[in-house]
Amino acid sequence: MEIRKRAYETTFVLKPDLEDEEKQNILQRVKDTILAHEGEVTDVDAWGKRQLAYEIKDYRSGDYTILAFDAKTSVVNELERIFKIMDGVLRYLVVRNDA
Structure with a gap:
């Protein structure tokens, strides 16, 4: 059985x-x-520097990037693991796009 991409x-x-x-x-x-x-x-959409709603790690602004992709569900866990260990990342969120 093939695992479908989402x-x-x-x-x-x-x-x-x-x-x-x-x-x-x-x-x-x-x-x-x-x-x-x-x-x-x-799709990759680089928003650039934006003001944060609240201070994160002493930063009041951040550089936003939105990336759309199709993949198997296993990639989400790996992405979250990588985001956690990269020093330059303040926040991240991965969501399934049901639209």
Whole structure:
């Protein structure tokens, strides 16, 4: 039985003082993780720096990125594990897109 792919969306907020190269490395690592689990990135929307609703780790702003992808359910756990260990990530959220 083949496990079907589902549509997901992840939003992650990076520290605003990261260099562009560091931001690209984090984005590439997320994409590589999705591809390694036989997924497909469908859209990347970089919002840039935005004001946070509340202070997180002494930061009042963050660099937002929204990434849409299709993948098996196993990729969600791996993405969350990677987000937890990356220093530049302030917050993240992965949701299934039922629309």
